[in-house]
Amino acid sequence: MFPRIDLHTHSDCSDGLLSPESLVALAAQRQVELLALTDHDTVSGCGPASAACAAAAIRFVPGIELSCQWREREIHIVGLQLDVADAALLSHCSTVLARRRERIHAMTQRLSRAGLPGQELAALTLKAALPTRTHLARALCRLGVADSMQQAFERWLKRGRPGYVSAQWPQLATAVQRIVEAGGIAVLAHPHRYTVSHGVLRELVGEFKAAGGEGIEVSLSGMGPADADRAAALARRYELAGSTGSDFHEPDLPWRPLGRFAKLPDLITPIAARLAP
């Protein structure tokens, strides 16, 4: 048995379904020993998650997952162990939140033009503390427009589909800087999910490292063995520590189970070793 270290999870403070407290209760059930809450562009769940972890004897790591832009692509950077009261980080988050709300308005207007109930979709989606395309997909399912989340993305929400509006995310170097200046450790999230060639992925990792990045996700739920090998090779080539996690969003999605993923390969330095005890 290896230590259960889940350093990538979401609560309903972003697009997860569980409250921070319920997420921690599930983590306790799954025998997670070290847990980071890494909601998209917000640290608002870290206070309640920290208190719940203290009560459940789980080590807690305050975290975030920042959306950013690199060469017209959307990249996600996880920040671990950051100061959740850092003023520049909080200001970054409020700017992104305002842009996310505007994006949802623009997307629902496009969906209206495609004949869907845009106002109802907007009203449902904008109830969320931090509205994302995930919430819009749930609203499409709730109104019976789509049968599943996957179908909602495939037909309406992904790039090139009628509801898609591109987002203006901050640059990669800015996102890494926000994390580092808040005292955190920046980790390149899910490298296997970027649809780029190996050469371009190496350039991304090189620029991420040059910007101050320290880690890369090497063992994530849903990564196949070939994906994990490629991520491990990048970790070694760029001398990055390896991170582990689930990218958990909701209990009923079997492919991202909280606290369940492959062991980190022996040759990779665990990012957990860099976290304060």
Ligand code: AMP
């Ligand atoms: P946003 O940040 O608003 O663009 O929303 C992105 C979120 O949508 C991601 O964090 C994922 O949780 C979710 N997502 C993206 N693509 C899909 C998909 N094909 N199926 C289900 N969820 C997705």
Ligand code: MN
């Ligand atoms: Mn998400």
Ligand code: MN
């Ligand atoms: Mn992500």
Ligand code: MN
């Ligand atoms: Mn995530």
